[in-house]
Amino acid sequence: MTDSFWLWIGCIGMAVGAAAIFLIGGRKTADEETGTILHGTVPVIAACAYFAMAVGQGSLPWHSVQNGQTISFSFYFARYIDWLFTTPILLASLALTASHGRVRRAGPLVGILLADVLMIVTALFFGMSTTGWIKWTWFVISCGAFFAVYYVLLVGLREEAARQRADVQAAYTRNATFLSVIWFIYPVVLLLEPEGLAVIGSTLSCAIIVVIDLVSKVVYGLMTTVGHRAIAERDLREGA
Template sequence: MSPQFWLWVGFAGMSVGAALILFIGKRRTPAEEADTIIHGLVPIIAACSYFAMATGQGSILLPAGPDAGTATRAFYFARYIDWSFTTPLLLLGLANTAMHSGMRRRAVVGGMIGSDLIMIVTALVFGLSQVAWLKWTWFAISCGAFLAVYYGIFVQLREENAHERDDTRADFLRNAVFLSVIWLAYPVVLLFGDDGLGLLGPALGLGIIAVLDLVAKVVYGLMATVQTAKRVERDLAEGKAAPVRPHLAAAE
């Protein structure tokens, strides 16, 4: 299968996924409304990125390597723009799950998002770099920032999540592990793909990332949206949450 095939699959999958999330997502409380908007925006942004890459507007040609002569490789810069918006949104959604009863420690969330952006920007420079020692230095810095994001998730957010009820703690742990396992595959693909060692072909590298993106943005978004709906139903039943608009909540 060609690289173009995977790019159009990514565009179609993100478009359908966004529609599904926005269709099933409810807006009965501020928390549920925020969750629906966050997880609906993520695949919309990704769909735009995939459309740009599929039409040739989201990539540039770079030398295949310092000794490659006239050989070139496609560098898909649009994916880094995508990740700069979508991964902070996913982290914000995860933080909202961790602190379902009320957002606390905003500085921690800001720190995670800041580390995430450092990770993405340095990965972008890694992909653009042609000098070997600079390329791998940027890759190491990106991995270090990635570890900081994991620390925020599994240490700082989990500390706050420990104060929540059982179903919220279970949802947060499930979501954190799910996202973390998927995200862990990205640096591996970048390492062995055309931006790194070049051991994967262009189509295979794009295909793997397209599948990872669909799982992290659409499958995860649907799962998180359904979980939020269940938590909100319990909140409303126990009188622990007020509807955004009482007449709309009653209609739903």
């Protein structure tokens, strides 16, 4: 199997996932409709990024010096463009879940989105750097922003969710836990792949990222969409 194989798997999987989310997503309430649009759009963006990488428009020939040896590989910059759009969308959806669609405190939402953008941009600089101390400085900064995202997820937005009814609290806890666990794999892969320590090869790192991308965008999107449906049904019952 090659990088190209896994990139096409990512492209097709995201396209199918997007169609599934839009098909099962409800629009009975404004909150449910917003959730469907957000989670359906995420794999659409990812499918475009994977298509660009699969046809050679989303990557550049790159090299990295490890232990005195030059390692050549494809630098998939389209990943970062994907993440720059899709991760804020996923976090915005989580914030809306925590507040039950009515954001009362803008601080946690603004903070988590800014930290997320900083995390992705500095990770891009990390991948592009060929000088050791510069590369690892960017990695440390990116990890700092990464943990800031986790802090808001586990503290700021959790406090907001605690003010909601039990089913909304449960939905937020489930979604935040799922996403937090999956997202923790990303920096580990970036650390080990050719852009980092080159412990694993390009194809293996590509395969891992495709799998966790599909889980965090498609599987998570389907799970969240089903959860939004249950919340919307209760909203309608109580509204009636």
